[in-house]
């Protein structure tokens with residue numbers, strides 16, 4: 001379906017994309033003028049170490065200066081920079097650019113006093129509180145490298161990240177607030193630091209009123225006490241190519257990948273995106289309803305809106321239940337949000353609670369001009385419901401932690417191209433996207449294959465993995481030489497629009513959260529009663545997908561299956577974290593396999609999702625697949641017969 005009413009930007013898009021293709025270096029050189037450099041770059045792109053590339057070589061800048069200080073100097077000091085709206089506590093805190101500068105300079109001074117210097121790593125394990133943003137920006141101010149770990153991860157996941165990043169300091173808070181429960185962070189942190197081989201010198205603790213954490217002297221230090229005596233720190237210039245942050249993301253094993261983001265390319269790309277994709281300018285109110293633990297939070301709660309001089313909203317709450325399905329409308333009205341960016345799952349959750357959006361009648365959301373969706377496939381039903389509800393353009397766009405900003409989108413800022421429901425839009429200038437066959441041949445329009453991006457990746461995308469350039473090449477650059485492999489499968493239609501259909505690896509998107517089924521299998525397999533297991537992602541009405549484990553128990557196992565199922569769920573929750581959301585564990589006699597022993601995960605998923613499927617010719621024992629069908633049917637799944 002094409003919404004032609006909004007299609008006005010063909011001229012701009014065609015010209016801009018062709019202009020970038022004809023002169024990519026000139027395009028990015030021009031875009032980089034939006035950044036304030038302390039030392040201008042001398043080379044736009046260094047391609048002397050292919051397939052690794054570096055942008056804006058020779059340039060120096062400070063990201064914190066660009067996102068705070070320069071706005072204060074330009075007279076924007078009294079404008080709200082950050083609004084923290086906590087639906088959990090009912091408290092709204094607002095910081096102007098001048099106040100943000102004071103807070104961040106002080107936090108940077110405190111970090112320095114705790115031994116943090118340029119290039120040092122700081123792990124931030126915090127809930128959605130303003131101090132988490134101060135901590136990120138304080139690192140940027142000092143040229144230190146932050147690594148934010150999402151609060152829904154458990155101790156072992158945190159320990160893996162601590163061991164890889166080797167931080168000097170861990171910044172944390174006493175608790176996070178989830179619907180109906182207080183999540184104590186300190187026991188998780190203490191346990192993580194027991195497990196980790198690397199021991200940071202200090203942990204800086206923000207005590208929240210909802211819970212007081214115990215402290216371990218001299219390692220643990222109190223946020224308030226340290227801030228009381230901290231001297232403000234100035235911005236430290238860093239190389240454009242120096243790392244700003246590391247963000248760990250799920251790979252196909254239990255070992256997370258440390259995605260590196262640089263300073264110069266990152267800021268250039270984000271500023272370009274705010275103008276042309278999101279269509280905002282200084283003074284506008286921008287709300288990315290995500291968490292700072294995810295890439296959307298890094299790019300579009302923190303760095304991009306502040307770089308563009310906007311007011312950014314940091315929301316501690318859920319789309320439903322805090323207190324009801326009108327929460328988003330309330331925030332839009334209260335803070336006059338112009339652009340909302342959210343995962344489709346949030347709209348599915350609202351739709352389920354309030355199918356006619358009756359709560360909207362209580363609010364005035366006329367400030368809203370555009371709704372952006374990303375993080376998972378936007379199913380047409382949800383897009384149509386969102387269009388009918390918010391009555392502004394609804395733009396699906398695609399990106400990944402690795403890219404840091406959208407690779408496919410529509411362009412609110414430069415007048416929209418037609419919006420096609422079911423597509424995540426057009427390739428963004430900077431991205432030459434092809435659909436490839438397994439033999440790396442470029443496929444024709446409408447043929448599904450691997451979505452791959454021709455190298456070099458644009459500024460802002462990952463230059464490498466932390467301390468692991470070989471891992472970066474092996475994971476992303478080897479399968480299709482000359483390309484970055486996205487891990488997504490999809491097609492390009494006759495009009496050049498991209499359609500992302502599924503992942504080609506074991507990554508699943510659960511409520512917009514990226515998780516690896518392989519990592520869950522590693523945990524399930526350690527349960528002493530489990531002989532063999534397979535974890536797959538199955539369709540879910542609200543979360544898009546949820547994990548489900550099939551387990552084969554040892555024949556000698558005599559305990560009740562229900563006990564074992566409960567223990568497996570707990571094990572995954574305790575090891576990976578509640579965010580893994582594994583709730584379904586189905587014991588079966590055997591797993592369906594090919595004769596060579598490959599588990600037929602895709603066929604199991606197709607059965608669970610009620611999709612037509614073919615029994616592979618190479619199947620070892622068709623009776624095993626029949627048992628899977630029967631088990632799913634018994635658990636309420638609408639399974640179909642094979643075609």
Ligand code: COA
Pocket residue numbers: 127150151152153176178179183289290291294296318319320342343345346349374375510511512513542543577578579580581
């Ligand atoms: N700290 C501790 N626990 C957390 C957490 C955090 N930061 N974030 C989530 N969790 C817990 C939840 O409390 C939940 O625990 P439970 O199993 O005890 O209920 C579990 O992890 C799963 O969380 P989630 O998948 O988010 O489910 P939910 O039922 O709490 O909320 C939605 C469902 C759809 C409302 C919610 O996921 C949502 O709003 N998603 C928006 C998508 C989004 O923000 N995506 C980010 C990328 S753009």
Ligand code: AMP
Pocket residue numbers: 249295373374375376377378396397398399400401402424486487488500501502503509512513514
């Ligand atoms: P993350 O790294 O958490 O941002 O997850 C990235 C993955 O989410 C992508 O590789 C896709 O599989 C999926 N994804 C993100 N945005 C979209 C979208 N608009 N449509 C379909 N899938 C998406």
